[in-house]
Amino acid sequence: MSENKMNNNTTKKIIFIGLDNGGKTSIVLSLKGLNLMSLKSSNPTRGIETSNLNINDEKFNIWDFGGQNQYRNIHLEDFKKNFQETDKIIYVIDIQDQERYNVALDYLMKITKKLGNKIDKIKFSIFLHKSDPNLKVTRPDLTDEIIEDLITNIKEVIPSHFWNEIYKTSIYTVFERINI
Numbered sequence: 001m002s003e004n005k006m007n008n009n010t011t012k013k014i015i016f017i018g019l020d021n022g023g024k025t026s027i028v029l030s031l032k033g034l035n036l037m038s039l040k041s042s043n044p045t046r047g048i049e050t051s052n053l054n055i056n057d058e059k060f061n062i063w064d065f066g067g068q069n070q071y072r073n074i075h076l077e078d079f080k081k082n083f084q085e086t087d088k089i090i091y092v093i094d095i096q097d098q099e100r101y102n103v104a105l106d107y108l109m110k111i112t113k114k115l116g117n118k119i120d121k122i123k124f125s126i127f128l129h130k131s132d133p134n135l136k137v138t139r140p141d142l143t144d145e146i147i148e149d150l151i152t153n154i155k156e157v158i159p160s161h162f163w164n165e166i167y168k169t170s171i172y173t174v175f176e177r178i179n180i
């Protein structure tokens with residue numbers, strides 16, 4: 001067996017995609033165990049940044065897609081090149097950016113359309129990111145109803161044959177590494 005083949009078997013390719021400022025790069029850095037408080041505010045990702053990550057014995061090849069408008073269509077145009085051999089796509093929505101829910105849903109729809117039937121082997125997760133522990137205090141305007149509406153709209157956009165999961169995430173909670 002070639003080395004390449006072996007890598008394919010053991011390394012999982014994960015794509016992080018969504019609008020700019022959603023928190024994708026921050027999530028990747030958190031997964032790498034970096035202390036975000038000690039980092040300067042991160043710059044917008046240009047194009048695509050790839051990196052490797054090991055968690056326990058598992059190897060991941062992370063593709064962090066820049067979400068600024070100028071890159072979004074390019075990612076879709078280069079879809080075949082970018083999305084082949086992908087194990088998991090994580091679509092990140094900034095829950096605090098209510099003004100752009102519709103833009104985020106529109107981009108999500110474009111991605112799911114491109115995926116079409118190729119979705120069979122790919123796991124598809126949606127992160128409702130920046131769901132910070134103190135969100136109800138800092139953003140009382142973001143009512144449960146508004147967030148439920150967003151979830152309903154997400155489910156309408158995603159075709160029913162897609163395997164998918166929706167999570168509320170925040171760099172201030174879920175990405176801590178806990179040793180038991």
Ligand SMILES: Nc1nc2c(ncn2[C@@H]2O[C@H](COP(=O)(O)OP(=O)(O)OP(=O)(O)O)[C@@H](O)[C@H]2O)c(=O)[nH]1
Pocket residue numbers: 018019020021022023024025026027041042043044045046065066067068129130131132169170171172
């Ligand atoms: N409140 C809050 N802010 C966050 C969270 N995660 C990231 N941020 C902030 O969101 C901003 C954008 O984060 P990035 O990780 O650069 O966003 P991105 O999705 O990679 O943006 P692009 O590279 O332009 O696509 C930064 O100021 C982060 O500190 C979170 O869980 N909660």
Ligand SMILES: [Mg+2]
Pocket residue numbers: 024025026043044045064065066067
């Ligand atoms: Mg980024």
